[in-house]
Amino acid sequence: MPIVLLDAPSNLGLMRPASDREPGVRFAPWQLRRLGLAERLGALDGGHVEPPPYDGLRDLATGVLHGAAISRYALALADALGLPLERGDFPLVLGGDCSIVLGCALALRRRGRHGLLFVDGHRDLLRPEATTHAAAAGMSLAFATGHGPNLSTRIDGHLPLVAPADVLLFGHRDADRWYDASLLAVANDAMRSLSLDAARRIDIDRAFGQRMAAFAGCGIDGFWLHFDADVLDDRVMAAVDARQPEGMTADEAVRLLRAAVSSGRCRGLQLSNYDPERDPGLACGRVLVDILAEGLDALRGPVAAVDGDGAPGEPVE
Ligand SMILES: [Mn+2]
Known part of the structure; x- marks a missing residue:
């Protein structure tokens, strides 16, 4: 299955890091490609979807920073994903x-x-009226599951984009007090959810594997994998907007990606929130390239695998 890289350098969902600057996540695709991501993955180039300009203004209709522009961008990005998805890439x-x-x-x-x-690292279930910054990145799961202003949730006539019961939340280590009680109830009751702590209390691979199997078999045609760099441990991934202590190790992330891909239901992946402007030595960027290259290695191919008996295996599709 060919991997196709598609650049989506939108920083519209984050507030300014300083009054005269835009969030640096817009440089992430460029930096990751410079660090050899395409070569490491054997990936094809799917191009670039240019976001609307960052004006730093809160949209009146939604109360969300760049609310209307973010919905417009979602349409453009979905259109650009049509071809690779139809091709089975x-x-x-x-x-x-x-x-x-x-x-x-x-x-x-x-x-x-x-x-x-x-x-x-976060559940991204904030409400615009409950924050002063009104930045959509922290509301992304709320909007995707139909919670929020109409313009942000009903996109292209679809509401919700994903049913809460078809969400598997994994790896968060954020505090309940950040979220509205009604949205926490959605996360705790309607969504499948496994925090990093809960997974580690059992055994992270086994706990995730069980949830993953139930999720992949719940009647969905496939799933999208949202991977925020801030799920990773702060000691290896400081180049994010909303840092929190601790987090997942790079090895755990690789195993998670492998488990998701080997389910046969993962239709694509998005990497968000890596900010090269917070990564002067590029160590964080290199960690991400390594995680993606190792975690998605089963998609590379065809390669002549060798099984335990030393006999040639089937090419990996
Ligand atoms: Mn996030």
């Missing part, structure tokens, strides 16, 4: 901030019932 969308999940979810929503594996 595996799109790897390089964000950008987490609000790009709306375009990815829309692309799959147009093609049937799809789930969302939401791997993120």
